[in-house]
Amino acid sequence: MTEQGVRWTAEQVLALAPDAASRKAGSKLGTAGPWSESGSGEGTVWGLCKGSGSRPYQTVVDLADASGPAYKCSCPSRKFPCKHALGLLLLWAEGDGSVPAVAEPPEWAEQWLSGRRERAESKRVEGGGSSAPGSADPEAARRRAERRAERVTAGATELEQRLADLLRGGLASAEQAGYGLWDETAARMVDAQAPGPAARVRELGAIPASGPGWPARLLEECALLHLLDQGWLRRDRLPDTLAATVRSRLGLPAAADGPPVRDRWLVLAQYDTVDPKLTTRRIWLHGAESGHTRLLLSYGAAGRAPELSLPVGLALEAELSVFPGAGQVRAALGEQHAPPAPAALRPPGVTTAQAAARYGDALREDPWLDSVPVTLDRVIPTPDSEPGAWQLADAEADSALPLTPSARSRPGLWRLVALSGGAPVKVFGECGHRGFTPLTAWPEGAGAPVTLC
Template identity: 60%
Template sequence: MNAQGERLTVEQVLALAPDAASRAAGTRLAVPGPWSGTGAGTCGTGTGGRVLWGECKGSGGRPYRTVVALAHGDGPAYQCSCPSRKFPCKHALGLLLLWAEGGDAVPEGAGPPEWAASWLDRRRQRAEEATSGRAVDATGGPADPAAARRRAERRAARMTSGATELEQRLTDLMRGGLAGVRDAGYGQWDETAARMVDAQAPGLAARVRDMASVAGAGGGDWAARLLEECALLHALNQGFLRVGELPEPLAATVRSRVGLTSDAAAVLAAGPLVRDHWLVLAQRDSDDGRLTTRRIWLYGRGTGRMALLLSYGAAGRAPELSLPVGMSVDADLAFPPAARPLRAVLGTRHAAPVACPEPPPGGDAAAALRAYGEAVRDDPWLEAWPVVLAEVTPVPGDGELGWQLADASGGSALPVGPRGSGDSLGLWRLASLSGGAPLRVFGECGHAGFTPLAAWAPAQLPTPVPL
């Protein structure tokens, strides 16, 4: 048993992997052969909880030293002397898998060795310093409300100037027509995006880059898709320039879409807090070359509410926030104001995660489309909405027809979108879980189709399998 309540299962460990290659490499290291000096015990450096450690033989003369802290406040934390830029690396995954399988490969020890305890102690010190700093800010000590207000006013002025400039550029684009856009290259898009970054409007910059991707991708409908992106960006610009005239939920959505986000501590302090037993549905990382973004989807077993946790890491480094997929977490969430609240901030966890006795309820394809349509009604810039499909059968693509998820009743089907169809390994894993029979699938339903993220095989309920 660990400090999170119970030993992680193999499926939960694999769900922590940043990608499929790491899962495969970690699985190959989940054998005693390359390991020495392994152990598990209670950390004695003040961080509390359980710790795993071990040395794994690599290609060099020195083994890689690996340590995993299982009771880290934001989920498992990892340290390895290997040069990998992935978190967790294959050695951390291998050690976790070796421990998850039980047996004597990772024996109980009195405490971690010095090299592991030193890293844990440094983590504890940094956590105490960060907590101390937040406590000072919360009391209003060194914080300067007047200076903060002046900074906010200056940023608002820059963002307004940026949105006005972007509107003029869109007008010029429409007047000149879209015919020559595809041959103009990325230079004009990069320059426009850079101007939005200078205006401190990262949301506008991101949408400009999306337009560049549409223009560069080509295809028979590229002009229509680019016109749609122009219309959405125009609506967002106009909304921001007239944000004072909008209803507050929609105004909050517009501000966040442009790039004005709230600090997590401020969101938690403002409340209200939603306490529930949150089932961890899926976790997925993406890397755009600048940041690694981790998305963790949750379902409130009492409220029936969906939530999305976002965390970030430097390019090539996975964020530390990690929750075991398939477990239920008794915790508080705070949702920033929005017309259709989804993104949340994780607050206090009142108990260790426990295994969920059953998967979340689901609906059919029509219900999924209806849920997405209702969400877009409130937030026109929404790409997709998380839904659970109760009984669908994956149907592989044939010729021009791509993968689909067909209702068991045979009444309708959802096409798998580009993001899902790009991961052929995940789709074939979904097909193998199904074996031709209906199964429950969680994913995101959007205008481009359905992206499967996890599934519950009938023989393996209630543990979801990441896709």
Template identity: 65%
Template structure:
């Protein structure tokens, strides 16, 4: 991270834990009594010796710019409980910064700095444009072959009917997804895996499967004709197929309010995706920041809902103007104490419809609704709606994968039957509420 680093809060540190057991153990090691020879550097590192079960204390050092961790304990968890305890102690102001690092910490930090410098030199090396062009052409040929094969698979399945898919099982779809991976089209592979999870998954699954068929067919045909598409749409198609997109896009510097943050796990359980929604206070622009965690490790980006940070957001092309990478973060600032201006439900649907023109595969669009009134379903367990305060129209409420029904009751309690401002994702199945603001105190409350 460039510029002045943002000091992590205790809650942000706890989010780094790979599991609940590590979080609990880290909390027990967050006191000064567990540590000796703690210290920190202005360049962004903390270190210390933690008392263990043996005579030799564990040597723990954390590079805060990653964060990255090093500990002499035998744990295979990352970060281990000692690194979490040290970070919690530091976040609570219990580590005095200044002075030089001990040899065992300094050597590791110097090695990391040297590797980063070598990587930077490598990035600055001249690029063989002709070789890069040939590699891109070969990959495009593989993706095209994969798309053609996938079209045949979909055509055959539709001709035979989808009624038997509930008995066929997931194995066939996993095999097709693996072939898309071989074709270097991870975006197609991901959609195929999701398609394979639909059969037998609740009432109305055949209709949902046909919807996904249509979207996958549309993506296949778009890729096969990508050379004739307008460049913004072509960039979206390349991104959806899974080709890398250049990070160099429009850069917006703003005070960004963290509207929501939640995790989802891939169907194969191998990847955790953390979605962080930001809102630019000056630009009025939403931004979606994605971070990924491999098995056993949570994504590293942890920004609590309600935080406001001054930062650069570099928007990627081909993402309906949403996908962004956080650049220079200079400081975290105090929340403004108010909610962004909300729109009516009809305006939310119109915004989603406009976004679909840029990205037909867009599942939802970020919207701040307000003022709206949450209306529970007749059974209390389904059929929820968010109605405009004047009662002119309403949106059905849907929960994201793994969403908690308790969040809806929390929203109803917060409302007390009156209007509230709610942030969430507006899609073709309804509105998924993620965050709300207290109608009197303007306190931001996560609903997930």
């Protein structure tokens, strides 16, 4: 497999934007007009951007950081990256000579670069000699874990009683109760320090208003909650890997203790989910040599983008360690041996039938699993028989996967249809009981990936 060079594409740059407004404003600055004294070298891009004041804004981007780009701009914006950093990167991505290769950056850019790299090295050295968090007093950590386990057990016991009351009174009572019953139950799970069940309980409140067939869906979700409760209450009888899965589904903390796997990891997809308190970023990676697909999670406080950012199409040489649990794909990013750079790698694909079978196999190890990461090879987006529904049909087999309802309403669906034009494409996404959610697609033959999320 060959590389496509180290210069990013415009789509990879715009994937860094914290919101749509920044994306639009940055695009307007991606021309040579407002820029002066711009240059690039050794993984760094810099330039001066004319603004409304008398002095231009000093903008510099460090692309050599293995955890993703870092930015510095003298503008007053609190967004990262700001529109000036996006515009500068778009101008650099054009590759038309507007951002020439220069031996050394200007003094103002060099000061920032030197300072942050010295701090990173100091942190690395200090971290190498320090002990793991909490290891100073293992007895205190053990007592805290026991107290939390007691609270989780009390919460699981109470949730079992509430589920029994619901079934005894009939599922129709859930429609009359509204959100109040579930909000109160979720609050009790938060008090019990069991965030996993709390999140699942909150979702139950929306099921009675979700259309025809809601009683069956509500019963299924209640059964999964009951199974999770029983898994915790009988955890001493479970195999170690399944017990670890139960703990992770309850939301109990765990360290990524799997053996580190060094590989060249291709960024398959990156997308954010936002709630009033937290922004969660999901980054899917595929190992070129190991063949493993892994998930990185990064978090940001409300209104702020998570720090880790790896646009689709980049590849980084790094070590990943998985978290405990049966069939676990979530991993922690360890030592990084090279900064992310564009790559022409593509993951191998499977048929739609094989994707469905893969999800079924994964459910045996984790019954609470909503979906698994899958790359589909040579599929064609086509309308389904249900009005407004779509599916991905195998180009060479009589099988298909329906798209999830959420995927049908995304603009990415029409990008996928346009990319295909009736021809087969390779698509990466998440395959689960609701269907398939496409996240990234590649055209037949050569071509850069297209993000769909």
